[in-house]
Amino acid sequence: MTNKPDAPDRFNEERATYTVRGSDAPDLEIGVKAIRDVVRTLPVRPGVYRMLDAKGDVLYVGKARSLKNRVTNYTQVARLTKRLQRMVAQTRGLQIVTTNNEAEALLLEAQLIKRYRPPYNVLLRDDKSFPFILLREDHAFPRVQLHRGARRHKGQYYGPFASAGSVRTTLTALQKLFLLRSCTDSFFANRSRPCLLYQIRRCSAPCVGRIDQAGYAELIGDAKDFLSGKSTKVQQKLGRQMQDAAEAMDYELAAVYRDRLRALTYIQGSQAIHAEKVGDADIFALASKGGTMGIQAFFIRGGQNWGARSFFPAHTSEVPEEEVLSSFLVQFYEEVPPPRLILLDREMSERTLLEEAFGERAGRKVEIKMPQRGEQRRLVAQAKRNAEEALDRRLAETSTQAKNLRALAELFDLPEPPNRIEVYDNSHVQGTNAVGAMIVAGPEGFRKNSYRKFNIRNPETVPGDDFAMMREVLGRRFARLEKEDPDRSKGDWPDLLLIDGGKGQLSAVCEVMEDAGVHDIPVVAVSKGPDRNAGRETFHLPNGRDFQLPPNDPVLFYLQRLRDEAHRFAIGAHRTKRAKSISASPLDDVPGIGPNRKRALLMHFGTARAVRNAALDDIAKVPGISRATAQGIYDYFHPRG
Numbered sequence: 001m002t003n004k005p006d007a008p009d010r011f012n013e014e015r016a017t018y019t020v021r022g023s024d025a026p027d028l029e030i031g032v033k034a035i036r037d038v039v040r041t042l043p044v045r046p047g048v049y050r051m052l053d054a055k056g057d058v059l060y061v062g063k064a065r066s067l068k069n070r071v072t073n074y075t076q077v078a079r080l081t082k083r084l085q086r087m088v089a090q091t092r093g094l095q096i097v098t099t100n101n102e103a104e105a106l107l108l109e110a111q112l113i114k115r116y117r118p119p120y121n122v123l124l125r126d127d128k129s130f131p132f133i134l135l136r137e138d139h140a141f142p143r144v145q146l147h148r149g150a151r152r153h154k155g156q157y158y159g160p161f162a163s164a165g166s167v168r169t170t171l172t173a174l175q176k177l178f179l180l181r182s183c184t185d186s187f188f189a190n191r192s193r194p195c196l197l198y199q200i201r202r203c204s205a206p207c208v209g210r211i212d213q214a215g216y217a218e219l220i221g222d223a224k225d226f227l228s229g230k231s232t233k234v235q236q237k238l239g240r241q242m243q244d245a246a247e248a249m250d251y252e253l254a255a256v257y258r259d260r261l262r263a264l265t266y267i268q269g270s271q272a273i274h275a276e277k278v279g280d281a282d283i284f285a286l287a288s289k290g291g292t293m294g295i296q297a298f299f300i301r302g303g304q305n306w307g308a309r310s311f312f313p314a315h316t317s318e319v320p321e322e323e324v325l326s327s328f329l330v331q332f333y334e335e336v337p338p339p340r341l342i343l344l345d346r347e348m349s350e351r352t353l354l355e356e357a358f359g360e361r362a363g364r365k366v367e368i369k370m371p372q373r374g375e376q377r378r379l380v381a382q383a384k385r386n387a388e389e390a391l392d393r394r395l396a397e398t399s400t401q402a403k404n405l406r407a408l409a410e411l412f413d414l415p416e417p418p419n420r421i422e423v424y425d426n427s428h429v430q431g432t433n434a435v436g437a438m439i440v441a442g443p444e445g446f447r448k449n450s451y452r453k454f455n456i457r458n459p460e461t462v463p464g465d466d467f468a469m470m471r472e473v474l475g476r477r478f479a480r481l482e483k484e485d486p487d488r489s490k491g492d493w494p495d496l497l498l499i500d501g502g503k504g505q506l507s508a509v510c511e512v513m514e515d516a517g518v519h520d521i522p523v524v525a526v527s528k529g530p531d532r533n534a535g536r537e538t539f540h541l542p543n544g545r546d547f548q549l550p551p552n553d554p555v556l557f558y559l560q561r562l563r564d565e566a567h568r569f570a571i572g573a574h575r576t577k578r579a580k581s582i583s584a585s586p587l588d589d590v591p592g593i594g595p596n597r598k599r600a601l602l603m604h605f606g607t608a609r610a611v612r613n614a615a616l617d618d619i620a621k622v623p624g625i626s627r628a629t630a631q632g633i634y635d636y637f638h639p640r641g
Contacts, residue, residue, distance in 0.1 A: 028077065031091040035074050038094045042068040046105045047098040048112060051120070054092045055489075058116040063105035067096060083318040087120045103357040110334040113327075122327040123314040125449075130336055131167045132159030133174075135223065141188070141206040141216050144171060144180045144223070158227045160336045162299055162307025170306070172202075177234075177260050178223040179204035179211075189603045201259065228302045235261065278303060278341070278376060285345035285383035286325050287391045291317055293324055294394060296387035297332075298379065301339070308383075310390035312444070326350055333358055342368045343376055345384050401443055404558040408496070411555055412522055412541075418495035419443065422477075423566040424509075425500040426469045427574035428456075434463065435577055436473035437570035440494075441562055452477075453573040466501065467508040474512040482516065494521055500563055502527035506540050526563050537563075587611060590636050592629055600624045601633075612637045 047067045051059040064070030074080070074088055099105045113121050134147035137155040146167045151157055161167045174180055181188065181203050183195070188207045197203035204211040204219065211219075226234050242257035283298040293316045299306040316324050326348060338358040348354065351368050358366040371377040405417035421441045428434035436454035440447040454473045461468045485492050499505050506525035513521065525540040537560070540546050549556040586608045587598045604622045605611045611619070611633070620630035 028085065028089040031088040032075050032077060034092050035071060035088065035094065038096070039068060039072050039075065042071060042096065043098060044068045045098055046100070046102045047096055048105050048108045049097075050095040050112065050116075051087060051091045051118075052093040052095060053090045056093070057489075058112075058118045059087055059090055060118050060120040061109055061112045061116065063102065063109040065102045065105075067098070081318050083120070102353055103360055106330055106353060106357040107334075107361060110330040113331060114334055120315065122316055122319055122324050124328055124331040125312060125314050130160035130162075131164050132157045132161065133167055133170060133227065134158075135220070135227075139185060139188075140213055141181060142220055143185070143188075144174055144182055146171065156224065156227075158301065159306065160299055162297070162309040166307035174223055174226070175202035177226065178219045180219060180223060181206060183207070185599050186602050189599075190606055201256065230302070278379065280339040281341040281343055281376075282339050283343045283379050283383045284325065284329070285380060285387045286321055287384070287387035288321055289388075289391055290395060292391065292395060292398075293321065294387050294391035295325065295328055296383045296390060298383050300379075308386065310387070310394075312391075312394055322346065322348060326354065329354060330357070333361060338362045338366045340364070340366060342366065343380050343383075344368065344370050345380050345387075346370060397445065398443065401445060404555060405443060407555045408558070411549075412496065412524060414496065414522060417443075420447075420491065420494050421496045421498060421562065422494040423498040423500070423562050424470065424473060425563075425566040425570040426456075426466055426473070427567075427570035428464065428469075429574075429578070432463065433574055433578040434461075434469060435570060435573040436469055437566060437573050438473070438477065439562070439566045439569050441565075446565060451569055453569075455577070467504045470499065470501065470505045471508045471512055474509050475515075478512060478516040478518060497521060497523045498559070498562055498566075499523065499525040500566055501525050502538075503540050506542065510542050526559060586637075590633055592632055597624060597629070 044066050046063075046065050048061065048063050049067060049071055050061050053059050062070065071094070074084070074091075077085060077088065080088065097108065099108060113123070117123055129148045132147045134145050134153060135156040135158070136143045136145070136153055138153065142155070146164060147153070147157065159167075161170070171182065175182065175197065179202065182197075191207040194205040194208055194210060195203070198205040198210065204216060206213075206216050222234050222237065238257055238261045242254050242261060245251070245254035245257060278300050280302065281300045283300065285296050287294050287296070293313060295311045295313065296308065297311065298308045311328065313324060313328050325344070325346070329342070338361060342358070347370050348368065355366055355368050358368075369376075371380055402417070408414070408421075409417045419442055423439050423441070424436065426434065426436050434456035436456060438452045438454070440450035454476060456469050456472060458468075458472045461472050481493055484490075497509065499509055502525055506523065509523055509525075513519070513523070523542055527538050527540065528536075536548065536551070537556070538546055538548055539559075549559075587593055587601060593601070600622050601611050601619075602608070605614060614634075616630060616634045619625060619633055620627050622630070625633070
């Protein structure tokens with residue numbers, strides 16, 4: 001749990017910069033010379049260095065206690081691994097940033113790795129931010145909700161959770177146990193009678209006065225105790241309240257407490273990992289096999305299991321296991337507040353440095369240890385076993401994936417198995433809330449951090465015209481590729497395009513590619529069979545050839561998975577857009593009206609329609625609305641002819 005706001009970048013990258021350019025040829029001697037020229041000017045102090053190639057792109061980010069000594073090591077080619085020799089051969093310049101100490105250098109290194117994602121650094125693949133539970137404190141009756149991203153709201157943040165599913169499970173428990181509201185402030189302000197959640201005993205209905213502020217504050221206190229690991233205290237309190245209600249012969253109230261007590265007992269018994277004595281801790285274990293590494297993480301908060309997640313860092317070839325785990329931890333805690341205790345399955349030579357850096361990040365002491373006995377040792381062993389099992393599954397999936405990609409290359413006559421497949425689909429309801437979607441797959445499976453959605457916004461695109469929508473989506477996609485990666489050096493260009501549709505969609509895509517001057521990317525359209533039966537799909541190629549695959553063909557199953565994932569993502573994006581349009585308010589378009597003023601207006605008038613019909617003097621009486629702002633709101637709804 002933390003309510004600490006996000007810290008801004010504390011480092012100035014321009015403190016010191018040295019750059020040397022050489023020939024564009026990937027020559028080891030030129031790279032060594034470029035490094036030696038910089039070494040002469042380097043200070044013997046902590047900092048971060050960036051290796052740059054001939055284009056100025058970042059090859060590697062590293063930190064050092066002594067910049068001069070650390071960078072000098074790269075000139076001793078015979079002692080370098082082949083991986084580092086390849087990096088030095090491409091190096092044509094360095095950029096240096098000095099820091100006050102090595103801990104600051106470690107934190108800055110993590111920031112720069114996240115920003116540049118260099119090809120020679122170990123990278124944390126999962127870019128998706130971790131979910132937290134937010135207990136808002138900017139309302140008389142605080143709301144509990146799932147939260148991702150920057151912490152702009154006033155309140156208590158509990159997490160991280162391993163997944164949104166773990167958060168939703170806990171939120172459901174909080175509703176059953178403490179009857180906390182989860183609705184938006186606008187919904188809350190406009191209720192005249194309790195909603196369904198009150199009827200099924202998942203909310204105390206503060207919106208209509210079924211509980212007063214003091215009573216609700218008591219529920220909030222109990223929820224904080226539960227989220228902080230004091231579930232036994234909550235359990236004892238509910239037991240006393242149930243007994244008191246029964247003795248007073250208020251059996252209906254006693255039944256409410258009984259149901260809440262059962263919910264708490266169920267949650268306590270459903271924990272897959274029991275860690276009551278651990279408190280707040282993150283547990284990490286690393287497994288390695290066949291040149292691939294996997295890291296298993298358990299998140300324990302207040303002795304409660306908040307989920308587990310497997311990670312498979314990129315660029316781990318020829319990198320020692322300890323360096324992979326250290327780099328992973330630094331990047332992981334760039335996004336997530338470190339707990340007081342971090343348990344690992346191995347000793348770390350940089351343990352003291354990591355503790356100092358994480359402590360500075362958290363604003364308190366952080367301990368890193370490899371437990372030798374007891375409950376903590378059991379949890380680490382469990383994480384280690386899970387890491388090995390997850391890695392075995394990953395290797396099995398990768399093997400199957402590689403086989404599918406080879407078969408795909410043979411089927412569509414590709415020069416080699418594709419490294420990046422982009423699949424496109426559209427979703428709309430009679431032309432409304434139209435959205436285009438792109439999903440990406442490769443040898444490692446689906447690359448969800450590369451998924452993109454496209455709001456259809458071209459006024460010339462006729463609502464419901466799937467062909468025009470596909471032209472707009474692909475046109476914007478290739479225009480961006482040409483702008484951001486014209487040399488195709490960043491790996492963002494597809495090796496194969498799959499289009500969910502028939503000959504019409506295929507023709508639209510081919511027109512876009514012709515206009516963009518792209519002639520070397522294979523395109524295949526996939527149309528559903530008669531009655532939209534899976535297994536009878538038809539594949540359309542630009543040369544006019546159409547064919548089907550046998551119903552039991554493994555390649556067909558793989559292509560169906562790709563198509564279905566694109567369809568799922570497109571529908572999800574459409575539903576999100578539709579939900580926003582349904583909940584949109586006329587106040588959203590009023591200049592100068594942000595969330596706080598919108599909330600104040602709705603709480604004062606009840607509805608947006610009432611604001612529209614209000615007199616100028618009435619609008620000016622709303623707390624937080626100045627006379628000038630009130631005039632702007634009134635003029636917006638009553639334009640002068």
